[in-house]
Amino acid sequence: MSKGILPKHFIRVAASNELNYAESALEHAEALMISQSFTVNNRMAVQRGVEKYKKPFLIDPETYRYFLAFKHHYKGTKKNRKIRSWLSKMSVHFPEEIKNNFGKKAAKVENFDALQMLEFCQSNIELQTSLEHKDGSPLLPIGIVAPYLRISAEKINSNLLFQTQVISTTSKINKSDLPVIGVFYISRDILSRENLLKQVTQSIRELDCESIAVWVDNFNEVDATEEELTNLRTFYSNISADKHILSMYGGVAQIMMMYNGLDSITHGVHYQMHKDGLANGGTPAYYFYVPNFRQRIRTIEASAIIRRQNFLREEYLKKCCDCPSCQENISMQPAERIFSLEGNESYIVKTLTGHFAYNKKLEINNVLDLSKEDYSAWIMQKLRDFSITRDEFEYSDKIKSWLSIILDVEIYENN
Known part of the structure; x- marks a missing residue:
């Protein structure tokens, strides 16, 4: 993918009501970012919506959720706890480390052998290319978004190695002719640690894929420190020479960073300009x-x-x-x-x-x-x-x- 190919302005949808309200947003935005778990569990609704709106789209794999502690695999109180059904249904498409452990414990990167890594990436490609037009012809996104996990400061070496392997494997086995987009979802504390941010930067520079999506966990621009804003601006600038950079969640502060290398912005229908990795719902619309x-x-x-x-x-x-x-x-x-x-x-x-x-x-x-x-x-x-x-x-x-x-x-x- 040549730098600059991705649309500048994405609207994020992760539920049926958001897909319906996206029509109002897409009068002014260029493209959709659709939750993969929503797509897997509401295939017909997503197909109808994408055909109706006639906008380019990407599918967010959301695979980071499987690498969180098992308590985040559930919703509700301890006395009335229910497994997150959409994620559970999506997990059956993935290798045993995810499929067998969801709802019990976090998936571990060290347990992914070469075969499981291959299955993980291949299944992800198949899910993102499985939509169809009414006539049965393929309804394809504009790129394949590689699986990803949250990269934490305390496990940054193993996290980065796993993430770069996932992106590289996706690129190698991708037969769809669609460009691959790698995701780097980092914990917020990495922004304040220059040496760790440099590690992430170097890993991105060594990748062959030309498009990178960036998400800083729960990065609220309104309460961000000067150091965090400065470091994020520098980070975008350092990787922008040969990478198209898409912010997975961004408001006007990150829009301003388009002067410093950021290329595309994604936000939710309901003002979702920042989010942590937990499934805590969208912001009220009012x-x-x-x-x-x-x-x-x-x-x-x-x-x-x-x-x-x-x-x-x-x-x-x-x-x-x-x-x-x-x-x-x-x-x-x-x-x-x-x-x-x-x-x-x-x-x-x-x-x-x-x-x-x-x-x-x-x-x-x-x-x-x-x-x-x-x-x-x-x-x-x-x-x-x-x-x-x-x-x-x-x-x-x-x-x-x-x-x-x-x-x-x-x-x-x-x-």
Whole structure:
């Protein structure tokens, strides 16, 4: 795969309701990232959705889950504990180390011999190429995403060796003519340990595959430290010369890193811009993404902020958002309409999803079209268009820190 081939903007779906709401997001995004366990257990629904939306897609294997402690193979309380059925059903396609141990103990990388490694990679390819059009012809993703585990600091040598072997084996046995995408899912503490991050960087550089997906466990951009942001930016820059880099979960801070080598962004339908490896569900939809602050804010609070601006319709469209949802509905009475978007009714989720995806698209497109300085000026102008209180300084301070740390642009404000 030549660098730059993957779409810039992916929407992540892992359940039927997310697949349905993806239609609103895909009006503004380019592609889908679909959960493999969801695909295995809801094959017909996924096939219908992919055919309907006519968008390129990738399938996230999610095999890291099998290498977690067995308690994470279940859901519910100890007294009412149930095995995660989707993962259990997917496990039967994989070698004995996974199939026989799921629900009992974590799979161990040292127990994968050459035959099990081969079976692991081959089964993964078969699952990702098994979808069909209505006429029975293959319905193929735009690439094969190799299996992966979470790379932890305490076992980094064995983790990295296993991960690179999985990617290399997938590439060697891949007969689909689809490019292979390797995933490096790292624990967050690795970001703060320069020597370990260099090990990951070197492993990636030695791989033949030209596309790499990166996921830092539970990396929340809003609470990320300056060191973490700086190191992630440097990491992307160091591997970007000959690798297409896709962030598995990212918000505007990582979008800014597209100036430093990141190529593609993935986020969930329900604002899922960061996630840890545990199956803890998606974020509730009833948050309004305030583009001036580059953050999602509970609808009741967002309504109060917008009310204080006293925007007329044209002012709201110019100074806050002019997405289709805002054009058609919200801008008429912005504070009242945003306040009414509390809940999980279908029309509310579609409105919020479309609004959010539109603003992500705008942020990505402006990286492609503007210099760092002009991008910073655009971000800051949107911030200045709002009258904010002392309680909201945290939003403006966060934006300024991102511009300084990631884009290396200093912001000067009058008192």
